[in-house]
Amino acid sequence: EVQLVQSGAEVKKPGESLKISCKGSGYSFTSFWIGWVRQMPGRGLEWMGIIYPGDSDTRYSPSFQGQVTISADKSISTVYLQWSSLKASDTAMYYCARRGDFWSGSGYYHGMDVWGQGTTVTVYS
Amino acid sequence: EIVLTQSPGTLSLSPGERATLSCRASQSVSSSSLSWYQQKPGQAPRLLIYGTSSRAPGIPDRFSGSGSGTDFTLTISRLEPEDFAVYYCQHFGNSPPYTFGQGTKLEIK
Numbered sequence: 001e002v003q004l005v006q007s008g009a010e011v012k013k014p015g016e017s018l019k020i021s022c023k024g025s026g027y028s029f030t031s032f033w034i035g036w037v038r039q040m041p042g043r044g045l046e047w048m049g050i051i052y053p054g055d056s057d058t059r060y061s062p063s064f065q066g067q068v069t070i071s072a073d074k075s076i077s078t079v080y081l082q083w084s085s086l087k088a089s090d091t092a093m094y095y096c097a098r099r100g101d102f103w104s105g106s107g108y109y110h111g112m113d114v115w116g117q118g119t120t121v122t123v124y125s
Numbered sequence: 126e127i128v129l130t131q132s133p134g135t136l137s138l139s140p141g142e143r144a145t146l147s148c149r150a151s152q153s154v155s156s157s158s159l160s161w162y163q164q165k166p167g168q169a170p171r172l173l174i175y176g177t178s179s180r181a182p183g184i185p186d187r188f189s190g191s192g193s194g195t196d197f198t199l200t201i202s203r204l205e206p207e208d209f210a211v212y213y214c215q216h217f218g219n220s221p222p223y224t225f226g227q228g229t230k231l232e233i234k
Binding site: 035037044045046047049050059060061062063095097099100102104107109110111112113115116117118 | 126157158160162164169170171172174175176179181211213215217220221222223224225226227228
């Protein structure tokens with residue numbers, strides 16, 4: 001079964017650091033991009049960034065560039081999202097998701113086809 | 126960066142009715158690059174449609190997507206009780222960011 005399994009819920013104080021994880025299994029982990037998506041309480045989906053575990057090529061949304069770091073350890077099929085100094089506004093659910101590549105006959109179409117279960121991050125003093 | 130605007134914000138319909146959800150892009154996008162997702166409370170999103178009109182594996186054929194240029198549509202032909210959820214469109218351009226629309230909540234009337 002293809003799946004992404006995320007690390008558990010976190011409760012942190014402002015200013016603390018945090019690294020959450022997303023472990024892939026059931027497919028060739030190094031061949032698919034993995035993205036991170038934020039969902040603040042009661043709000044919509046926000047695309048944060050994406051990484052290709054094969055070579056750690058990473059792209060960020062301008063809104064999140066410099067605010068978080070995305071990394072990967074392909075030896076253990078795991079992608080990470082980390083903060084060096086959390087803020088209360090980082091309180092949210094964070095999802096990792098695989099970018100699926102669907103061959104159309106003339107090119108590839110994309111969609112986030114496999115999602116982790118989400119990691120809740122709560123930051124409060 | 127392309128901005129996706131979904132309408133309406135909330136759609137109130139009854140089971141058995143047809144639902145039409147709109148996603149408008151701030152500039153013309155390739156029809157190969159538009160996807161739709163469904164999210165139910167307490168769950169991760171689920172991919173419904175990719176490439177504007179192709180259903181993801183396991184998605185019922187009452188879900189269909191269409192559109193081109195700046196205007197895209199997700200249609201649910203006959204609503205089932207389990208279809209009431211929030212729906213998001215997403216754009217995959219030649220390079221990131223892969224932005225989402227703000228969502229349409231489909232609620233039971």
